[in-house]
Amino acid sequence: MKKMLKTVMLAAAITTVATGCNNKEASSSEGEGGKTVVTMYSTVTNETDQITMKNAVKKFEQENPDIDIKDNYPGNEYEGMLRVKMAANDMPDLFDTHGWAINRYGEYTEDLSDMSWAKDLDPALDQILKDESGKLYAYPLNQAKDGLTYNASLLEEYGIEPPATFDEFMAALETIKKKGKGEVTPLWFAGADKGAFGQYFDQFATPLLVTDEKHNFQKELLDGTFDWSNYTFLPEKLKEMQEKGYLNEDVLTAQNHQMTELMAQNKIGFIVGGGMLGPSVEELNPEVKLGVIPMPAIHEGDEPSWIGGERHTFAVWKDSKVKEEAKKFIEFLSQPEMVKEIAEGTSLPAGLTNTESTNYYSDYYKKYKDIVVEPYFDRVYLPSGMWDPMGASGQELLSGTASPKDVSKRMEEEYKRLLDQKK
Structure with a gap:
């Protein structure tokens, strides 16, 4: 029994060391071939939506061959993983605030208000993504x-x-x-x-x-x-x-x-x-x-x-070593053709007003366009x-x-x- 216990403990130790190495590599800003690595975590779970996001990443990397976006979609594990990362102050370079841009993730986010797309933010998202000082906490891929x-x-x-x-x-x-x-x-x-x-x-x-x-x-x-x-x-x-x-x-x-x-x-x-x-x-x-x-x-x-309010977003970790590269990816996503592609690919209204997009429910959103959008109850109250x-x-x-x-x-x-x- 003691011999078996030692074996188990040794295996666990090896696993811990290996995991630690993998985490270190994942958080490193330098990847294969000298590329700059940008870690990205998203709450997207729907397969079609993931394909849409992966296509966007691929297009960006084709235009920016020196940057490697490491995209992750943890599904139900997302919140738990991000809580651990917040506690360790070791956040992904880009992460989805999934409705908690200000109240939960605010202290970890870079202010994006000086970015060129900020003027195109849908006003319906102002109270969700901006505070009284004007800080803009995240980029909205789409809105709910x-x-x-x-x-x-x-x-x-x-x-x-x-x-x-x-x-x-x-x-x-x-x-x-x-x-x-x-x-x-x-x-x-x-x-x-x-x-x-x-x-x-x-x-x-x-x-x-x-x-x-x-x-x-x-x-x-x-x-x-x-x-x-x-x-x-x-x-x-x-x-x-x-x-x-x-x-x-x-x-x-x-x-x-x-x-x-x-x-x-x-x-x-x-x-x-x-x-x-x-x-x-x-x-x-x-x-x-x-x-x-x-x-x-x-x-x-x-x-x-x-x-x-916000559905899927990207915030930039304020202590990221690759903030400029992360912002460059967001600038890419904010181009009108990409805003349209992501909104239509996820069947949700766009978060920016710089393009027209259509999706499965467009006729209904148009029909009820004058209806007020109230923020999610739990996120505010x-x-x-x-x-x-x-x-x-x-x-x-x-x-x-x-x-x-x-x-x-x-x-x-x-x-x-x-x-x-x-x-």
């Missing part, structure tokens, strides 16, 4: 306009108008249930991933607690005095949807990879978010057309709203670390281990705990 994705073919067949209010949304779910006769899930969740419920709570929290003048709790949310009983409406409605049969029966075990195929088979009515789903569904079944709408208003007299408990509370609610009031209570406890940690 999240709402509800729906099967436009199915709604047309069933005679359902896309809902503008929450009551209309519930009525639409009921109609889909009746006319679908058990073959169509009105509102589908990939609930094996708690983030699916986090998306529901996050996107509906804005019309519930922010956009209506009579139900605006921005001040209380920001100063820590918010009464979380005002949040209970959301878990109550989610539980009601389950009890009325509006959700998929496998809501707690369904996985993201099932979504595209089920939508292509006309088996889903609505999805919260899901804005990048269209092209993948079209590839499987061109007869199924998807649409996207802003989040329905919850309170009488209020208007719908997009939920969004909740302390960092709330996303996981917010999503997990949805799983507990639908599994029957928590009531709607329990959900609000847990949110209050986590909210106060994390606020206290920041003091």
